[in-house]
Amino acid sequence: MEERGMEEGTIKGHDLFGYVGIEAVLDQMRRKTMKAGFEFNIMVVGQSGLGKSTLVNTLFKSKVSRKSCSPNYEEKISKTVKLQSVSHVIEEKGVKMKLTVIDTPGFGDQINNENCWEPIVSYVNEQYERYLKEELYVNRKPRIPDTRVHCCVYFLPATGHWLRPIDVEFMKRLGKIVSIVPIIAKADTLTMEERQEFKQRIRQDLKANGIRVYPQTEYDEDPEDRILNDKIRENIPFAVVGTDKEHQVNGNKVLGRKTKWGIIEVENVAHCEFTNLRDLLIRSHLQDLKDVTHNIHYETFRVRRLNESNLTKESERKKEELFF
Helix, strand or coil, X not given: CCCCCCCCCCCCHHHCCCCCCCCHHHHHHHHHHHHHCEEEEEEEECCCCCCHHHHHHHHHCCCCCCCCCCCCCCCCCCCCCCCEEEEEEEEECCEEEEEEEEECCCCCCCCCCCCCCHHHHHHHHHHHHHHHHHHHCCCCCCCCCCCXXXXXXXXXXXXXXXXXXXXXXXXXXXXXXCCEEEEXXXXXXXXXXXXXXXXXXXXXXXXHCCCXXXXXXXXXXXXXXXXXXXXXXXXXXXXXXXXXXXXXXXXXXXXXXXXXXXXXXXXXXXXXXXXXXXXXXXXXXXXXXXXXXXHHHHHHHHHHHHHHHHHHHHHHHHHHHHHC
16 A cells, blocks of 8 residues: 655745734734733742742732731741632733742741651642643533643742752752742842852752752753753853842932942842743743743643553453452
């Protein structure tokens, strides 16, 4: 029997007889996205006192943290790790984003922090399970609600030393199931020299322990991606400062923290790397974080769960054959 192959060629603009209008699909996609909006779920993890709420508010320039929108919020150390989330719809220039911030009070705050990452691992997997169940329904919703964690920002205290055992254990486990972005919190407590040395030590620790942080080299789609992501990888972990207070600097209002040495401008790259973090999470890689969550982390979970389900069915079938 004769085999027929399918030929594929590329016809570029200068080979066309005239204007077709293919590029208009981008406008169609944009209009559709603006109508529907999109979801982004970010988890913040770190011991209390590292400025998690403040940093999230600074990132989205609004009071979106659980601490900020709870009128009777009390700062007390939880005896166990309890995950809590708060959602907001943020609209900017006609684009709507449903932002969910997942907080992990109690993490790293105990005398014995053994296995304190387990509730977080369970939460991430539960969201994958919820999405999988929705996918498997015969009559599926036109749009499945997405509660999966698209990014986990991990707050490292500015010790100036090395990663602590809790940091290594957490990132090793979570890095396999979610995109982790480690940051040095309250970086203004370190000098510039101390900051650079600490960042170098952390990168060495990450490599030595085989810890996978975002963006991973193996997910670079092309040389252009590789160049952009290599610059990010060279700077991770970002040394950041967060604040929601404005100050006057040279006649301009800027977000900054007042110290006895002067104003630390949050959005000034010479002062800290907050803008690098913001650009990664929102301006350049937000969609990629969602894609990696769906195509890599969720897909790995889905394949494993379906294989387990098939093995269970096969085992039950064999049992039935033995009895009947």
